[in-house]
Amino acid sequence: EEFITVQSTTSTQNSGLFDHILPMFEAGTGIDVRVVAVGTGQAIRNAMNGDGDVLFVHARAAEEAFVADGFGTARHDVMYNDFVVVGPAADPAGVSGMRDSVAALAQIAGAGAVFVSRGDDSGTHKAEGALWSETDVDLEEASGGWYRETGSGMGATLNIGIGMGGYVLTDRATWIAFGNKGSHRVLVEGDARLFNQYGIILVNPAVHAHVKAEAGQSFVDWILSAEGQAAIAGYEVAGQQLFFPNAK
């Protein structure tokens, strides 16, 4: 049986997206897709080592560097969703309903309310860092106080955030599919700066000869095809669409 290995991130797996779309691809091509879902950095590193045929993550700068360094053939936009700030219903910092995410973060910091960050250099963490850099908050100093870096994946960080009653920046897909919401809910959303783009890359067979270029390429092609894009759009949890296809 032919198979390919896809290095991806936990958000795609935890949200259940792969469970929804992969059977369609496998039924059409007979190619089995094996997903290894790890941290973004780890996924990219694994792919660099040649331990995967396809890389499917959300960290644009790192992805482009990956291709520029010759590890991947080409990068394609696949889909996007957005980040949201979730927090306890009591909302001690009073950010509920805000659209300006930077202002919201500054307000959380000002209130000294607990904010739980992934702190793992993942795509989500980098997006969060970009927002903080627009405020004048000194995270170094706050770390260990109201600012808590978990150094963990999205799911683990959400569990911790909910356990602490703190605010968390998360991608919407993971949040919607998440089972341990407690009293938390989405408080800040809709800011253009919260855009979260996913990309797909075929690992370069010129670097790693054993890469299953043909099968891998057919997966990339299918994801980018109308059929694949429709499959992504069709994935809903609790009546909500999780990812929005935007392949060019």
Next chain:
Amino acid sequence: MRDLTDFDEAGLAAPPLLETRGLTFAAGGRRLIDGVNLTLRPGRRVAIMGPNGAGKSLLLRLMHGLLTPADGGVLWQGRRLDAAARAAQAMVFQRPVLLRRSVLGNLSFALRARGVPRHLRPARAEEALARARLTGLARSPARRLSGGEQQRLALAMALAGRPWVLFLDEPTASLDPASTHAVEEMLAEAHAQGVTTVTVTHDAGQARRVGDDLVFLQAGRVAEAGPVASLLDAPRSGPLRAWTEGRLWLPDR
């Protein structure tokens, strides 16, 4: 089987300290102790003899309450033998069991187990060591002692509790003549203080010295029992006769 309860003529007046009634113990599909009836009267010394594997050690264990009989039972002052009763007894095992501690550590442990108050222990331990002639070895690891020294330590530990009844399983098997003599004197002394002793031995001379009565075991049964001198001088049963002549008694095995 003959009832042997009353062999102890001299002690008839005193109420029995310990009785076994149809005592039976089985393991591995064999009846290793088979319907033994014995009476132990206070202050009366008993010697137990019999060939290897006759069940002497098992019998001591049963009387000391370390094994549960398959049938029959042991009565202590007319009642069931329990842990409290065992506190009035002590035993020297054929193969001494010593803790992984010093000689002194073993003795202190025994004293403590026997409920001797802390402030009395050092003096009592000292005294017991001297009596067992182990003073010079007090700080030696007990399990490194020579065979005879171990046996003496085990005896000292048993005596430390000042028991009423003392079960001794071949207590002088590894002892030199002087130590054997000393142990026999200790037994005489204990006897003088009213301690009842039950001694397993392979030495007919010793049986005469430390026993008023003799029980001769053969294949788990009492082959003969009675005053030690009359039994050894005029054995009636086949097994005991064979024994005194140093012959092998092979009735059915």
Next chain:
Amino acid sequence: MRDLTDFDEAGLAAPPLLETRGLTFAAGGRRLIDGVNLTLRPGRRVAIMGPNGAGKSLLLRLMHGLLTPADGGVLWQGRRLDAAARAAQAMVFQRPVLLRRSVLGNLSFALRARGVPRHLRPARAEEALARARLTGLARSPARRLSGGEQQRLALAMALAGRPWVLFLDEPTASLDPASTHAVEEMLAEAHAQGVTTVTVTHDAGQARRVGDDLVFLQAGRVAEAGPVASLLDAPRSGPLRAWTEGRLWLPDR
């Protein structure tokens, strides 16, 4: 100290099988064996006596190569004692060490260790069991045997290897008279076949029966050595005299 190498008058002609030269062993800060010189000549039986703690067991262990001397050494046929030499020796320990297996399992193990080919083992085991009168107990767990049965099994295991030299540490301490007699006969038989035996005993009668020569140990030193009968009949040294009279010898302790 007197040189005792030549006490063995009768065996002078034969080259020594085993010699100890200034053999010394120390532990816990004490010289437990202290400059012992002995010669073992082929076919000549030695008895070792001495009070508890004299060092008899340690001396056997040293001669058998189980302990490393602190000073002096053991020569086997003029050369250093090694594992190969030990293969020609066997030992019965004072406290038998039996494997957690059946009686037969223990014997088979010993036979195998001694290099007896597999197809010969069952017959040899059978024979050894019969000789130790343990046939009926072949399938019993060895460590559940009675004290005497264990000692007999240990002897059977030692003999299974058909050694040239046999070290016996109080081999009949727990045996009944018939078994003791049987063991002594086995030793005589072995002697007749040329086996050299070294027997530790506390029994002067046994020393006469199983020894041509006697070595009397006291506090790690050879107090007296020579033909057994003349030594026991006319002890010259203080310790041996005390011993034969059943007295305690307390020179300095």
Next chain:
Amino acid sequence: MPGLMEAFWDALRLIALGDADLWEIIGLSLRVTMTAVGLSCLIGLPLGAVVGAFRFPGRTALSLILNALMGLPPVVVGLGVYLMLSASGPLGVLQLLYTPTAMILAQMILVTPIVAALTRQVVEDLNEEYAEQFASLGVRRMERVAALIWDARYSLLTVALAGFGRAVAEVGAVLIVGGNIDHVTRVMTTTIALETSRGNLHLALALGAVLLVIALLVNAAVMAVRHTAQKVAYA
């Protein structure tokens, strides 16, 4: 916690109904763990017995290292195996990454020191009793090792079960070298980790309970075999 009991019943129902996915996961868990523990015992028992029974230069150091290796972090083992088996690693050509074989290998590395270190202790204690008799009988080295292992077998069962416990509960290493790939390398612990990160805490906990029940059954089976053997016993 009402949700918890519910989740637990759900999990039990899945098992009872013969949910194919769950059974596949349970089966793979057992296969990987049993194989790893078996191989670990094959190495660890003799290794531990040798260290426990013989004196040789470096023995203390070796037993120290074995003890310390009981504290080998699973993630580190996973990484080490990953770097070996990765396509760009020295054993990349074997293509073992993300296979059950890789998981077995990682668990073996984790469990072997545990088995060896605990065996060393057990055998050392027994050897203290046996050593002189063995030396006297002239028992050869390998026979000594075999005899010590055999005579300590009931105690060593507990050692093996400790190894089993470590292996069956382990997630860090198998996640890295197995990849938790659905239908390929997904085992109980990686499933539990996945459900946890999905926030399905109660389901994760229920699966944990199922795993414990499995461990209990394995232990019970081993004990039953032991009791039977002890009764037949004494060959």
Next chain:
Amino acid sequence: MPGLMEAFWDALRLIALGDADLWEIIGLSLRVTMTAVGLSCLIGLPLGAVVGAFRFPGRTALSLILNALMGLPPVVVGLGVYLMLSASGPLGVLQLLYTPTAMILAQMILVTPIVAALTRQVVEDLNEEYAEQFASLGVRRMERVAALIWDARYSLLTVALAGFGRAVAEVGAVLIVGGNIDHVTRVMTTTIALETSRGNLHLALALGAVLLVIALLVNAAVMAVRHTAQKVAYA
């Protein structure tokens, strides 16, 4: 692997230079693990000894359960403690979640069964020898337990070290209940997991090596104490 040695030297350099962050992490690791193992021994040694030394109804079941609990998955323990300590849990008022105390608690739950199950085996073996002498001397129950533990202390050291190994290497439970929060609950294993997910595999591996060196030092220290004690010995 050139990157590996480099990363290892980097890690060593950080330690040598007294990198405050790394030392903080190492310190917390040791504090949490030592405390957890200490408390586990306080419970597990007597518990195991009682099960090993006495016959009572349910004894077989209990020792079976202890054996099985050696296979308690860390993630499950973490979840259980999380649900207990979380704000909405029964012990939420204590506010212990995401504190070192919570990590100690989780590790205790993991390690206690290991200590207890292995202690049971060691004590059972020793008790076989001592039981009759104890019964004859009339040693009271608690004194028996104490004497067995004391006389088996050198073997039980290895048991405690097995517990230490499990605790110091553990990541699943402490991640969930500690949260791997920088400067608060970040320990060696969670740092290694973090660096792994960041793709800094070599750094992670180097930190793993550092952890192993620490484990080695702890083991060596324990062994040194043991040797000294054995020399002084025999009180």
